[in-house]
């Protein structure tokens with residue numbers, strides 16, 4: 001049986017990178033897979049959080065999932081902290097993971113920055129918890145953006161090491177699914193950095209909750225170059241900021257970059273940006289409207305999360321019990 005697991009952190013607002021690199025693909029996958037979508041609140045604890053903001057963000061990300069088109073009746077939607085098996089398996093897996101493997105993780109180096117000695121142990125161990133999130137459901141496929149590829153490879157390594165150690169093939173090796181035209185959406189202000197919630201510049205990203213005027217302003221301010229749109233993708237790829245805007249347009253339109261160039265080659269970016277604003281508003285405004293509607297009834301959101309946690313717990317507890325039998329716990 002094919003089962004997908006994926007999640008997002010309830011840290012600040014979701015942005016266009018989260019939508020095009022992950023959420024939008026999940027919506028398409030729910031028809032083909034048994035689907036489990038988590039709000040990974042335990043991962044958010046790897047950096048300092050305000051309790052009230054964390055809780056509110058968890059509800060907001062839940063609303064974003066549903067507003068983007070994930071069906072809570074067909075999929076399991078829940079928050080990570082509600083299913084204890086994630087943390088329990090994370091401990092077990094951490095005892096099967098050499099520290100040398102974690103030392104290679106580039107995201108830890110980025111997030112810990114210069115003050116590595118002050119970084120939380122949890123930030124370092126984050127990829128092991130992520131492996132547990134996936135493996136506790138024996139998920140076969142994991143849709144993620146490119147930035148999570150290294151963590152997913154680690155999850156496969158941990159699963160393989162566990163299977164070899166106990167001489168079985170208990171865990172399927174989860175396959176990354178890096179889908180769509182926009183697997184790595186870049187900052188609107190700097191084509192060498194990915195669009196990220198942690199970027200200090202508000203103009204670097206479009207949030208899922210931005211209104212039409214804000215989207216227009218951010219697109220107008222997006223960095224480009226003075227050349228018109230080229231005809232060939234190879235030419236475009238030499239111009240990171242230009243490539244990013246064409247990639248975003250193509251992903252929102254559901255076409256390829258080549259098709260977008262076919263339509264707009266020779267035009268200036270000032271003109272192209274007008275089309276991008278219209279498309280982004282048309283695709284994103286309904287999501288933010290629906291998010292607002294859902295957020296006006298947090299009781300209903302909490303009910304959906306509890307229902308999802310019950311379903312997730314049933315699967316996770318059964319697997320954890322098998323894992324403990326294998327280990328002798």
Ligand code: ADP
Pocket residue numbers: 007008009017018019020021022143144145146147148182183184185186194195196197198
């Ligand atoms: P962030 O990186 O902004 O902190 P998360 O780590 O919660 O967000 O990522 C949630 C999902 O969104 C992951 O699947 C990740 O790969 C995807 N994602 C995040 N940023 C981008 C981006 N700039 N382009 C494409 N996908 C992204």
Ligand code: NA
Pocket residue numbers: 147148
């Ligand atoms: Na990320």
